[in-house]
Amino acid sequence: MDAPTTTSADNGTSDDSGGGWFKPRRKPDAGPQQPPGADQGQGRIPGPGGAARPSRPVTAIRPVGTGASRPQPAQPQPAQPQPPQAAEPQPRRAEPPSEAPHAAPPHAPQPHTAPPHTAQQRAPEAQAAPAAPPAAPAAPAAPAAPVSPDAALIRRTLADIGEDAGKVTSYFYALLFTRHPELRGLFPAAMDTQRDRLLKALLTAAEHIDNKPVLTEYLRNLGRGHRKYGTQASHYPAVGEALLGALARYATSTWDGESEAAWIRTYTAISQIMIDAAAENELRAPAWWQAEVVSHDLRTPDIAVITLRPDQPYPFLAGQYTSLETPWWPRIWRHYSFAGAPRPDGLLSFHVKAVPAGWVSNALVHRARPGDTVRLGPPAGSMTVDHTTDSGLLCLGGGTGIAPIKALVEDVAEHGERRPVDVFYGARTDYDLYDIDTMLRLQQSHSWLSVHPIVDGRTQFPDAVLEHGPWNSHDAYLSGPPGMIRSGVDALRSLGIPGDRIRHDSLEELVAAGD
Numbered sequence: 001m002d003a004p005t006t007t008s009a010d011n012g013t014s015d016d017s018g019g020g021w022f023k024p025r026r027k028p029d030a031g032p033q034q035p036p037g038a039d040q041g042q043g044r045i046p047g048p049g050g051a052a053r054p055s056r057p058v059t060a061i062r063p064v065g066t067g068a069s070r071p072q073p074a075q076p077q078p079a080q081p082q083p084p085q086a087a088e089p090q091p092r093r094a095e096p097p098s099e100a101p102h103a104a105p106p107h108a109p110q111p112h113t114a115p116p117h118t119a120q121q122r123a124p125e126a127q128a129a130p131a132a133p134p135a136a137p138a139a140p141a142a143p144a145a146p147v148s149p150d151a152a153l154i155r156r157t158l159a160d161i162g163e164d165a166g167k168v169t170s171y172f173y174a175l176l177f178t179r180h181p182e183l184r185g186l187f188p189a190a191m192d193t194q195r196d197r198l199l200k201a202l203l204t205a206a207e208h209i210d211n212k213p214v215l216t217e218y219l220r221n222l223g224r225g226h227r228k229y230g231t232q233a234s235h236y237p238a239v240g241e242a243l244l245g246a247l248a249r250y251a252t253s254t255w256d257g258e259s260e261a262a263w264i265r266t267y268t269a270i271s272q273i274m275i276d277a278a279a280e281n282e283l284r285a286p287a288w289w290q291a292e293v294v295s296h297d298l299r300t301p302d303i304a305v306i307t308l309r310p311d312q313p314y315p316f317l318a319g320q321y322t323s324l325e326t327p328w329w330p331r332i333w334r335h336y337s338f339a340g341a342p343r344p345d346g347l348l349s350f351h352v353k354a355v356p357a358g359w360v361s362n363a364l365v366h367r368a369r370p371g372d373t374v375r376l377g378p379p380a381g382s383m384t385v386d387h388t389t390d391s392g393l394l395c396l397g398g399g400t401g402i403a404p405i406k407a408l409v410e411d412v413a414e415h416g417e418r419r420p421v422d423v424f425y426g427a428r429t430d431y432d433l434y435d436i437d438t439m440l441r442l443q444q445s446h447s448w449l450s451v452h453p454i455v456d457g458r459t460q461f462p463d464a465v466l467e468h469g470p471w472n473s474h475d476a477y478l479s480g481p482p483g484m485i486r487s488g489v490d491a492l493r494s495l496g497i498p499g500d501r502i503r504h505d506s507l508e509e510l511v512a513a514g515d
């Protein structure tokens with residue numbers, strides 16, 4: 001989820017009976033038409049018997065949204081200015097899993113379906129990144145794994161909500177903003193695209209609560225990434241209240257005390273991981289970086305290579321990406337990959353393509369000029385080079401997806417390694433190979449590098465890789481449109497390259513980036 005959420009922890013006052021911050025209501029909510037308003041139940045801090053053992057003080061929360069006599073909640077008001085209606089289709093690729101009003105985390109997964117991350121090809125999160133890049137959730141739990149009682153109850157609730165997911169989302173935000181109007185400012189002015197990201201991420205995390213290793217890393221990344229929105233630990237109880245209120249109102253067939261207790265325990269555990277990760281990260285990295293545009297190179301009418309100078313050191317790894325907010329669309333963040341390995345002068349480059357109705361991308365391509373200032377979130381992503389092996393690298397970059405591939409090449413060059421690197425650079429026309437000169441210069445400088453420009457035509461990218469090879473001893477990296485990644489993965493798997501040697505950014509991110 002990319003929207004600001006909240007936080008939690010035990011203040012030491014709780015008893016053993018509860019499961020989290022919430023004290024279960026006496027009975028389930030009534031009908032879905034009841035508006036939120038007055039509190040129900042008393043907020044409590046989790047006791048020693050709770051699922052989570054919060055390590056920091058937390059504000060007590062109270063489940064809301066279940067009282068039949070409450071006034072109708074005010075719907076979140078889209079603030080001004082109103083951005084274009086269409087969502088941003090193609091920022092960097094991802095963000096998130098993304099990029100529409102990006103209040104949802106880059107990796108906002110789809111609830112009720114797949115686990116937080118479908119791209120099983122991701123490598124473990126890079127350990128060396130000082131700023132703790134948000135990792136994409138990796139492989140899901142084994143299908144045959146036993147389901148815990150809480151997970152079973154969570155899934156029962158989700159199944160009960162079923163088709164009402166949209167209503168749950170609306171009601172969740174109505175509750176949140178009605179009861180906590182001070183949180184509205186943390187979200188983008190226009191909530192149309194963004195509004196379900198926070199809830200989706202929460203529901204998906206809850207659904208996969210049994211998959212602890214993957215979920216923990218996912219949530220830690222979310223917690224760190226939420227710092228740039230201004231999320232505080234004290235916000236989490238408010239989100240928890242709204243979550244329970246919305247679930248109780250729409251899971252009418254199954255909601256009971258057991259369900260509520262399970263959700264309280266689960267949300268407590270989820271939020272505690274996020275809070276702790278944010279607190280740890282706060283000790284060593286800023287919540288965001290200011291960065292000045294120092295050059296703006298319009299390579300085609302809609303593609304710009306933009307170079308930024310961050311106001312303080314920005315540690316990252318080649319192959320990672322960041323989130324970026326412009327001054328023209330506050331609180332709307334988009335993901336872009338670093339288009340080069342870290343450089344001694346600390347400058348950061350990005351390739352941005354302006355897409356129709358893309359708020360951030362159009363601002364960056366057509367409005368940004370040297371001297372303008374943007375904000376950057378922390379680095380994220382694990383599509384990084386494994387320098388512990390000398391395997392060859394097979395890299396597929398489609399369109400502006402060539403940006404992180406160029407970074408990977410520079411990374412290999414800087415390590416002085418002589419491992420073979422093959423880059424397939426796909427584009428729709430010759431004209432769209434906007435960075436081919438750079439790639440060919442790199443090829444001239446490095447004998448181990450082969451660059452294969454592939455223009456759509458006789459051979460379709462990424463199938464062109466099948467005409468070369470063999471690749472079965474290579475590590476593969478893919479970057480580009482989601483459809484290209486999917487077909488590229490299929491092609492590489494058909495060649496016998498195992499999934500754990502195929503790396504790409506989360507498809508959820510890529511899809512969200514196209515919102």
Ligand SMILES: NC(=O)C1=CN([C@@H]2O[C@H](COP(=O)(O)OP(=O)(O)OC[C@H]3O[C@@H](n4cnc5c(N)ncnc54)[C@H](O)[C@@H]3O)[C@@H](O)[C@H]2O)C=CC1
Nearest residue numbers: 091092093337398399400401403426427461480481483484
């Ligand atoms: N700017 C950045 O830093 C990054 C951008 N991206 C993503 O890369 C994409 C780049 O978009 P464009 O430059 O407009 O690329 P594009 O749409 O022009 O496509 C680039 C290449 O991929 C192929 N391709 C596109 N869709 C395909 C599909 N469904 N199946 C097989 N091949 C397909 C095309 O034929 C072409 O050869 C965006 O989705 C962007 O979000 C990814 C990583 C970094």
